Amino acid sequence: MPSLFTGYMSNENSVMESKNLTGKIKDLNFSPHVLGEQVSRILAEAILEGVLTGGDQLVEVDLQKQFGISRSPLREAFRDLEKKGLVVIIPRKGAFVKRINRKDIEENFPVRALLEGLAAQEAYQKITGKVLDEMLQSLDKMAMAVKEKDTKAYWKNHLEFHDVFINASGNDILVKILKTLRMHSLWYRFSYQYYQEDLPGSLAVHQRIFNHFRDQDVDKQTIGNLVQNHIQEAHQKFLAYLDEQENGGPSPPRN
DSSP: OOOTTOGGGSSHHHHHHHHHHHHHHTTSOOOTTOOHHHHHHHHHHHHHTTSSOTTOEEOHHHHHHHHTOOHHHHHHHHHHHHHTTSEEEETTTEEEEOOOOHHHHHHHHHHHHHHHHHHHHHHHTTOOHHHHHHHHHHHHHHHHHHHTTOHHHHHHHHHHHHHHHHHHTOOHHHHHHHHHHHHHHHHHHHHTTTOOOOHHHHHHHHHHHHHHHHHOOSOHHHHHHHHHHHHHHHHHHHHHHHHHHHTTOOOOOOO
């Protein structure tokens, strides 16, 4: 039975897009006969890494063959990616990787700043030695990435650093909301060629955050404000960078 998404593949351009998609994902790590949840995770990683970019079609028939699955788990994966804001499903046309726009960034960072500041406050009151060890491990990896000028590694470990104290907040609602907001933040940066922020300056801020968590030398409002201000400053720098790109500024180097 033909797929609901195969009608648009009848012309030559669609065939070329199909081949391009297959080429992009051929090296992804997956096993045959994976479930929809696993497919969603794999495709999400490909989108976040920039392997699949805005506007790319997720051609159903090709992905069925490549993952060794039927339409049902694949469509389940598409729906999950749509809920996460990574994919757009257009009736009678198919599933496409969402294109990022300036509005996405302007809406993401301020909300994330407020909620992540709150998570830091809650985590501050519950901090444990195990959590501090995990934060320090991520911080050390961030420092190594700065030393090696590995921007991609920096942002991945930066994500882990924040995730540690967000999870330590013990607030399931905050954790769930921030997971999506932070995933999108990483996606935005990777989509703009890993967006070149001042990594040594960012590292210094995270060292201060860690020191306050470890030493318990401030009140919870102070550490919440520190986290919130860090994200707000990154937001302003990101918008300034986008303005520069829109005005024909130089593209940042890629790792």
